[in-house]
Amino acid sequence: xxxxxxxxxxxSQSSKVTIFDESGTAVCEGRQALRPYAxxxxxxxxxxxxxxxxxxxxxxRRALAAFxxxxxxxxxxxxxxxxxxxxxxHADGTLASPVMSWMDExxxxxxxxxxxxxxxxxxxxxYITRRLTGRFRDTAANYAGMWPMDSDTxxxxxxxxxxxxxxxxxxxxxxxxxxGDVLGQVxxxxxxxxxxxAGLPVVATANDKAVEALGSGLSAPDTLLVSLGTYVAGMxxxxxxxxxxxxxxxxxxxxxxxxxxxxxxxxxxxxxVSWFRDVLGDEAAEAAARDGMSVEEVLNRGAxxxxxxxxxxxxxxxxxxxTDAPYRKGSILGFDGRQGRFHIYRSILEALVLxxxxxxxxxxxxxxxxxxxxxxxxxxxxxDLMMQIFADVFGxxxxxxxxxxxxxxxxxxxAAVGTGLYATFQDAADAMVRPGAVFHPDxxxxxxxxxxxxxxxxxxxxxxxxxxASSRLFG
Numbered sequence: 001x002x003x004x005x006x007x008x009x010x011x012s013q014s015s016k017v018t019i020f021d022e023s024g025t026a027v028c029e030g031r032q033a034l035r036p037y038a039x040x041x042x043x044x045x046x047x048x049x050x051x052x053x054x055x056x057x058x059x060x061r062r063a064l065a066a067f068x069x070x071x072x073x074x075x076x077x078x079x080x081x082x083x084x085x086x087x088x089x090h091a092d093g094t095l096a097s098p099v100m101s102w103m104d105e106x107x108x109x110x111x112x113x114x115x116x117x118x119x120x121x122x123x124x125x126x127y128i129t130r131r132l133t134g135r136f137r138d139t140a141a142n143y144a145g146m147w148p149m150d151s152d153t154x155x156x157x158x159x160x161x162x163x164x165x166x167x168x169x170x171x172x173x174x175x176x177x178x179x180g181d182v183l184g185q186v187x188x189x190x191x192x193x194x195x196x197x198a199g200l201p202v203v204a205t206a207n208d209k210a211v212e213a214l215g216s217g218l219s220a221p222d223t224l225l226v227s228l229g230t231y232v233a234g235m236x237x238x239x240x241x242x243x244x245x246x247x248x249x250x251x252x253x254x255x256x257x258x259x260x261x262x263x264x265x266x267x268x269x270x271x272x273v274s275w276f277r278d279v280l281g282d283e284a285a286e287a288a289a290r291d292g293m294s295v296e297e298v299l300n301r302g303a304x305x306x307x308x309x310x311x312x313x314x315x316x317x318x319x320x321x322x323t324d325a326p327y328r329k330g331s332i333l334g335f336d337g338r339q340g341r342f343h344i345y346r347s348i349l350e351a352l353v354l355x356x357x358x359x360x361x362x363x364x365x366x367x368x369x370x371x372x373x374x375x376x377x378x379x380x381x382x383x384d385l386m387m388q389i390f391a392d393v394f395g396x397x398x399x400x401x402x403x404x405x406x407x408x409x410x411x412x413x414x415a416a417v418g419t420g421l422y423a424t425f426q427d428a429a430d431a432m433v434r435p436g437a438v439f440h441p442d443x444x445x446x447x448x449x450x451x452x453x454x455x456x457x458x459x460x461x462x463x464x465x466x467x468x469a470s471s472r473l474f475g
Contacts, residue, residue, distance in 0.1 A: 004074045005415045006063070006196060007215075007408035008056060010081040010124065011208060012102070012230040015055035017063040018408040019074065022421055024432030026403055027069070030062025038098060043105035046098035052081070052124060053131050053193075060194035076201045076419035077186065078411030079132065083207035084145050085124035090117055093130040103267075108323075110146060110167035119172065125205075126174045132194075132202050133184025140176040141206030141252035151241055151250070154178065154257060178256040179206050180417040180425065203418030205411050206254045209235060209262065214254030214425070215410030216377045216401045217433040224360055224371040226390070228378030232352055233265025234360035236367065247362035254410055255425045261367060263359035268320040269352055270380050272330070275319065276348055280341065296383070302342035303349065304385045308392065308445045309452055310343045312336065315351035316459055327471035331463055349386055353393045354453055360394075374398045377406040387437070392445040393453075402436035409433065 002021060009016045018029045032055040038048040064071065084102035089095060096118045100107050111121055122130075126138035143149040148166045150157040156173060157163050163170070177183060183202045191198035205211045209227060213235050218225040225235045241259055242250045251260040268275075277284075277295050288298045312334040321328040332347060364371055373396050380386050381400040390398035403409050413428045415421075422428035 002069065002073055003421060004067075004069065005412040005419075005421070006060075006074060006077040006200075007405065007411035007415070008060070008077060008079045008081075008128075009208070009211075009405050009407040009411060010052055010056055010128065011407065012082055015052070015059045016405050016408055017056065017059040018405050018412070019063055019067055020409060020412040020432070022416065022431070024403070024409055024412070024434065026405075026408075028063055028066035029404070029408075030059040030064070030066065032056075032058035032062070037101055037103070045101040045103040047085075047101060048098055050095060052099055052128060056128065057193040060196055064195035071197050074197060074200060075421060076203055076415040077132070077196060078203050078205050078413070078415035078418075079125060079128060079183070080205045080208055080211040080407050080411040081124040081128055081142070083123075083142055083209065086111075087122050087124060087127040088115065088118045089120040089122065089127065089130070091119040093120070093127075093134075093136065095127070099124055099127065103320075108146060110165065112167060120174065121168050121172050122174050129183045129202065132186055132190045134187045135184035136174045137183045137204075138174040138176055139179055139183075139204035139206055141179050141204075141210060141254070141256075143176070144207060144251050148173075151243070151252070154252070177204050179204055179254055180256065180414050182418050201415075201419055203415040205414040206252055208407055209233075210252060210254040210260045211410035211414070212377055212407040213237065213260055213410070214413055214429065215403065215406035215408065215433065216375050217429060217435070218375060219426075219429065221367070221369050222372045223375060224364075224373075224394075225375045225377065226356055228270050228352075228376060228380035228386075230269065230271050231265055231267055232269030232356060234263040234356050234363065236261045236363065236369070236371075238367070242367075245363075245366050247359070247366050254414065261363060263356065263363040265359065266317045266352060266355055267322065269317065270378065272317055272319050272348055273352075273380065276345060299342065299345045300383045300385045303346035306342050306346045308350075308448055310347040310350060311338045313339050313343050313347035314452070314456060314459065315347045316463070317348070317351050317355060325464070327467045328460075328464070329467050329470070331459070333459065346385075349389055350393070350449075350452075353386075353389050354449065354456060357393050358453065358456075372396055375401065377401045384439070387439040391439040391441040393449045395441050395446040397441070398439045400436040402434045
């Protein structure tokens with residue numbers, strides 16, 4: 001009898017629900033874009049109304065409507081949601097206020113209890129678990145950041161002085177479990193909202209990046225995963241809880257008591273690619289449609305004919321400034337009349353990869369390892385041009401993932417373990433993760449990018465003075 005698993009991937013831009021078979025093949029998918037963030041005041045970035053739960057319901061209903069088999073053969077649900085969010089709930093588990101985005105300033109500060117109706121403080125996964133199962137439970141592996149979680153034990157800290165730093169009384173926190181543990185069962189109310197059969201076990205995963213790493217097959221210390229999303233960074237795995245690194249930070253992995261090392265990254269990575277596409281406007285979209293293509297396909301095809309290095313264009317991707325340098329802005333330098341829209345597009349792609357490569361090199365040096373290959377996940381990995389740039393910049397083979405939603409597959413892997421379909425995470429990953437296409441570096445292009453990287457290192461030193469001055473005029 002064939003058995004199936006539902007992977008919920010609530011990401012920063014959309015909610016995706018994919019149904020996989022036990023070999024990791026995607027049978028069908030539903031997707032719903034998230035609404036634009038609400039920014040009612042400076043520093044406040046929220047998911048409007050109940051958008052996370054609404055979008056998951058829409059995506060789930062579409063996936064179940066497209067499922068061609070008997071829903072009785074679906075054995076479990078893996079739940080993965082956006083990390084670094086904060087949800088404030090009433091006693092009945094409903095939202096006391098909109099869910100705070102990872103970009104909201106409040107999530108980087110201790111909790112302040114200003115609303116007496118708030119009974120619980122939790123993550124996005126804790127909130128969605130409550131909506132799906134009725135239980136006040138959550139995965140411990142989504143509590144990186146301003147939470148009183150002991151990263152050695154994966155339990156709420158027993159140090160009362162440390163606990164007090166976060167401003168959250170113990171009674172306001174959820175019970176936590178490990179990735180692969182059952183959170184609860186889908187309630188009748190949740191089944192009506194999502195189309196997911198009532199009674200199915202909902203299994204804990206981790207934070208969205210860790211689950212994506214699990215679904216991408218990241219397991220060896222000599223492999224780097226680059227996730228092409230709104231936030232773009234390099235990731236590696238290991239068993240050490242590295243607490244004092246200067247060039248990366250340590251997160252919880254998708255397997256219990258393993259760790260995900262994350263390089264510094266680009267805060268509006270693929271968002272910047274979409275921004276440039278949208279800047280081209282309706283005329284570009286209409287022209288692409290006449291040729292039976294998307295704007296992205298036209299841009300990738302045109303940029304592939306641009307020489308590596310974009311004839312000297314260099315982009316600095318501070319479209320969203322880092323918190324330690326809020327005055328910074330994005331830059332595109334080096335125009336001399338040779339360049340057009342395809343040069344700009346290629347320069348943005350090159351900047352993404354060169355920035356990640358610089359940060360990943362710093363992380364590798366601290367970890368004492370070398371990366372012998374990269375895995376690239378996310379929508380941008382569908383571009384052959386982007387994949388070749390990765391291979392050429394890093395100088396090692398670059399492999400794309402074989403599924404559209406690596407986080408969805410990672411969630412399904414957790415569900416497979418939690419429901420006993422596979423005995424261990426390694427068994428499930430071996431059975432369900434398959435490699436995608438591999439791109440090999442060109443030696444001459446790699447040498448050019450090494451030289452470009454040297455030039456780029458001086459850019460911020462030159463532009464910071466300008467942007468400090470301009471920020472006083474324009475913010």
